[in-house]
Each structure stands twice: as structure tokens, then as C-alpha cells.
Amino acid sequence: MYWQLFLVFLRIGAFTIGGGLAMLPLIERDVVFKKNWITKDDFTDLVAVTQMLPGVIAVNMAVAVGYRMKGVWGALSAVFGAILAPFCSILLLAVFFRTFRDNPVVVQLFTGMRPVMVALIAVPVITTLRAIGPTLVSGLIALVAAILIWLLGVSPVWVILAAGLGGYLWHLLDKRRKGEMKK
Numbered sequence: 001m002y003w004q005l006f007l008v009f010l011r012i013g014a015f016t017i018g019g020g021l022a023m024l025p026l027i028e029r030d031v032v033f034k035k036n037w038i039t040k041d042d043f044t045d046l047v048a049v050t051q052m053l054p055g056v057i058a059v060n061m062a063v064a065v066g067y068r069m070k071g072v073w074g075a076l077s078a079v080f081g082a083i084l085a086p087f088c089s090i091l092l093l094a095v096f097f098r099t100f101r102d103n104p105v106v107v108q109l110f111t112g113m114r115p116v117m118v119a120l121i122a123v124p125v126i127t128t129l130r131a132i133g134p135t136l137v138s139g140l141i142a143l144v145a146a147i148l149i150w151l152l153g154v155s156p157v158w159v160i161l162a163a164g165l166g167g168y169l170w171h172l173l174d175k176r177r178k179g180e181m182k183k
Contacts, residue, residue, distance in 0.1 A: 001070050002077040008035070009062045009081030017113065020057035022120035023082075025127065027058070031065050038068060044131040047124065052160050058082050 008030050016023045024047060031037045038046070046068075050060035059082055066078030100106045132138060141163065148154040 002073060004035070005066050005069060005074055005078040006081035009066075009078045010084055011081075013058065013082045014085035016058075017117070017120075020059070020061075021124055022117065023058040024061070024124035025120075027061050027065070028124075028127065037065065040131060042068075044128055047128060052164075 009027075012023050012026045012030065016026055028040075028043055032040055032043045046061060046064045047057075050057050050064055053060050059079055062078035062082040063075045066075035068074075070077070129138075129142075145159050145163065148159050149156050
């Protein structure tokens with residue numbers, strides 16, 4: 001199992017361009033649909049939690065999935081797989097990029113990749129939206145969060161904390177309401 005965790009995250013880390021958010025659809029495909037290691041709902045919950053944690057989301061997801069599957073050693077196996085290929089790629093880029101960064105072909109290559117990166121980042125947003133079941137309330141929460149962050153410059157940390165607190169308070173109110181209804 002450790003070897004499987006390593007290989008799954010190595011392949012994802014080696015062949016995903018666009019960073020951690022672009023890796024989410026591949027992680028989901030492998031750990032939810034191909035390997036059946038976790039459920040779709042658990043994956044959605046892990047994405048929500050790992051996005052709130054500091055650090056790279058792909059590494060956070062590797063830790064979460066690996067730990068859920070095989071504890072600390074599973075987490076280490078998955079993380080090592082997830083970071084090995086990008087580490088080697090970045091090392092090579094650091095050595096050679098200065099030489100080629102002004103090359104017109106390289107500039108055009110990176111320009112062509114930009115729209116694809118946007119799409120790769122949009123996929124987890126759409127997938128998560130489908131998983132939570134969009135409602136008018138969830139849409140309004142997302143809109144308010146986007147306005148606070150994008151237009152008003154509020155730190156995403158505060159928006160996430162406020163949303164978490166709001167969700168917790170809603171849970172308490174809902175629990176109290178259901179308790180009163182039973183009486």
C-alpha cells in the first residue's frame with residue numbers, strides 16, 4: 001500500500017502542470033474513482049480542510065489521503081511521491097531557465113499555457129460546487145466571499161474563518177431547532 005500511495009502521487013506530481021489546484025481532479029480520479037480509497041464526500045471534505053491549511057494543497061492532500069490510508073508512514077509515502085518530480089523539475093528549471101527565459105519559443109509556450117492553467121484551476125471549483133449541491137444560499141455565500149476577497153481586499157483567511165464559524169453556528173441552531181421539534 002505504501003508503494004501504491006507513492007506511485008499514485010508520483011504520477012500526479014510528475015504529469016500535472018499548473019500547481020496544486022490543477023492536481024485536484026487527478027487526485028480525485030485516482031483516489032476516489034480508480035482506487036476507491038475514499039468516498040466522493042470524504043474527498044470534498046478533505047479539499048475543504050486542506051485548502052484552509054498553510055502550505056501547498058497537493059502536499060496537504062497527499063498527507064490527508066496517505067494518513068487516512070496508512071497513518072504516518074502512508075502520509076510520508078504519498079508526500080514523497082507528490083514532491084519528488086516537481087522538486088527535480090524545479091531544480092532543472094533553476095539551472096537552465098536563465099539561459100532560455102527570453103527565448104521567443106519559451107515565451108510563447110508559457111503564454112499558450114496560461115488559459116489551460118485557468119481551466120485546470122476551474123475544474124476543482126466546479127467539481128466541489130457539484131459535490132456540495134448548489135443552492136441559492138451557497139451561491140450567495142460564494143458571491144459574498146468573492147466580493148470580500150476580490151473587490152474589498154479582505155484576507156481569504158478571515159473569510160474562511162468567518163464562513164467556518166457561520167457554518168458551526170448554523171449547525172448549532174439547526175440542532176437546537178430539531179431538538180425542539182422532537183418535544
